Amino acid sequence: MSLRVGFLGYRFMGRAHANALARLPMFFPDAPAVERAVLIGRDEEALTEAVDRLGFDRYVTDWTAAIDDIDILYNLGPNNLHAEPSIAALEDDVHVFCEKPLAHTLEAAEEMAAAARTSDGRTGIAFNYRFVPAIQLARELIERGELGEIYHVRARYLQDWLADPEAPWSWRNDESVAGSGALGDLGAHSIDLAQFLLADRVERVSGHLRTFVDERPVPDGAGGIDGDGGGSETRPVTVDDAFSTQATFEGGAMGTFEASRMATGHDNGNVIEVNGSKGSLRFDLERLNELDVKRPDGRGFETVLVTEEDDPYGDRWWPAGHVLGWEHTFVHENAAFLDAVESGNKYEPDFEDGLQVQRVLDAIERSDERGERVDV
Numbered sequence: 001m002s003l004r005v006g007f008l009g010y011r012f013m014g015r016a017h018a019n020a021l022a023r024l025p026m027f028f029p030d031a032p033a034v035e036r037a038v039l040i041g042r043d044e045e046a047l048t049e050a051v052d053r054l055g056f057d058r059y060v061t062d063w064t065a066a067i068d069d070i071d072i073l074y075n076l077g078p079n080n081l082h083a084e085p086s087i088a089a090l091e092d093d094v095h096v097f098c099e100k101p102l103a104h105t106l107e108a109a110e111e112m113a114a115a116a117r118t119s120d121g122r123t124g125i126a127f128n129y130r131f132v133p134a135i136q137l138a139r140e141l142i143e144r145g146e147l148g149e150i151y152h153v154r155a156r157y158l159q160d161w162l163a164d165p166e167a168p169w170s171w172r173n174d175e176s177v178a179g180s181g182a183l184g185d186l187g188a189h190s191i192d193l194a195q196f197l198l199a200d201r202v203e204r205v206s207g208h209l210r211t212f213v214d215e216r217p218v219p220d221g222a223g224g225i226d227g228d229g230g231g232s233e234t235r236p237v238t239v240d241d242a243f244s245t246q247a248t249f250e251g252g253a254m255g256t257f258e259a260s261r262m263a264t265g266h267d268n269g270n271v272i273e274v275n276g277s278k279g280s281l282r283f284d285l286e287r288l289n290e291l292d293v294k295r296p297d298g299r300g301f302e303t304v305l306v307t308e309e310d311d312p313y314g315d316r317w318w319p320a321g322h323v324l325g326w327e328h329t330f331v332h333e334n335a336a337f338l339d340a341v342e343s344g345n346k347y348e349p350d351f352e353d354g355l356q357v358q359r360v361l362d363a364i365e366r367s368d369e370r371g372e373r374v375d376v
């Protein structure tokens, strides 16, 4: 019996997750069978085209009409649309896989996590970078104590699709929809990755948010990274273009985080480095098959190509050196989530993990508003 899946949203993340589901039968034949049943959106013309291209059976323009006919809801909509459909699905014991960040506000994230605690549906949040083989190897090295006591984690996520002040306005620039800008869109990934690698939690932060461009032209179509853009009217930007934060972890490590969508020259510069008493490691998404490691007996950093058969996911794809791409992280996270749905195993990261990240995001915003260090 196939698991019936509904996607709320069908643009950038819709393509990434539909592609991932399409890859599973060939590369993860042990994953449960999935039927891409229904596509949910508002623009019927766009849905008509997307339903065939993404391999779905049908589309609806009202999400409430879909919940009863699916086993899993993928909530890929704008951040302010994460809570209501996900909570409704969980109340019907429908499983929910939600894009990051969990919600546009801490309050909505708490409501989602509360619904998850009383539902038979499993939850997942799409922090896909946990599923990069090099990141999984990095976590193993830290878990095995090869870096010793962890002193520092330093993460930055730099893009430049908004570097041009004329780059079009989109929902990602609207606080009422997105909740925050680079902080929640990119910083959420860095904070989750740091907590995942260290198996630790951020407990105190000192945050700084900055908006460089206060208004942007409204696109004729869907603007921003999700589509084309460029128009005459302008709308205010009510979220951060960039943020930086100093953080303290419960275990004592120091954290430094930064993200920007105006870092000219950076396409998708998600970099994280961990320094310990015996060694260090460094990962850069733009070189995602590689992990730079400073081993205890090494003279400096050595670059490891994480594509061996016994590396994480190495037995799933190609021979050593036949490198993977960004889209493979979505295949890995979908295989893991569907396995949890079928086997009843816990899936990480779930809505509790998403709520923890949301608490850190909220603390960073409170710290910026107050101009002082804040407890998470």
Ligand code: SOE
Residues within 6 Å of the ligand: 012, 159, 185, 186, 189, 225, 268
């Ligand atoms: C846009 O900044 C974006 O698509 C993020 O929303 C994703 O989470 C990141 O993986 C790529 O960039």
